[in-house]
Amino acid sequence: MTYFLLLLAAFAVAGVGWAVRRRSALCGQVLIGLGCVGCLAVVGWQVRQSLFPADAKPPSRAHAVVSFYLASQTQREIAGQRGTVVVILPPASQLDAETAENYVNALRAPLLRGHPELELEIARLNVPAKAAKTGTLPLAAFQQVVAQYPKALAFVCYASVPPDIESLFPTDPQTMPPFFLFDPLRGTNWLGALKQNHIRCVIVPRPDVNPAQTASVSGMPGEIFGQFYLMATPANATQIATTLASTTEPNRPR
16 A cells, blocks of 8 residues: 555656646656656565565474474375365464464475375364454364365364364264364363374473574474474373473463
8 A cells, every 4th residue: 555655646746747847847847857766766665575575584493393293294194095184273363374374384395295186275263253362262163174174184283272172073083084283372172182092193382492482493303393392192192281281381382
């Protein structure tokens, strides 16, 4: 909008110069010149903003590592199958578009590379604004996504799950596509579903990590993961949940 307003203003100056050129040739030429210079300056500014955005940030390697490990676990579970993997994202109020894009792109590359038989679909949880503000995501929002993709090969979720998440899964784990979770809030509502193998693995930020430390991290994926994250499986679910529960004031990283 700013670009168009500035461009319109430059045209207006040039237009005034054109209108007054007969009364004052010098004044008209000056205004027309200023208008032309203004147009060129505005167009140049827009081109620079498009090619070299001042606020562009490189993707976080910490986010990429989370998605890399989720992609690895998913590939292992669905190897040899053809179909769609569904990515479940929290509401925009809980996860901004830039971070969400980083997560998805970092998942897409290792998951789909060399696997033309797989596709990726993105689903945002549809949650009432009041519930989203409190951080409580109702089970119904997850049920809606699962019902929307009845033929999904797997679900990869980046949203903290509600206490009744076990109700999302049928009694027999084999009748539900594998479910993989990154819980950015370090909750433990997934414990029962993970121990029953309904959820296959859960990644959580380590309780002793400050979220600000992940902003400019560098290194190999395994090194970054070990420094900033924990992976819970059915075998160590209780141990990881106990570690998280013992943290009195957990950070709330993304």
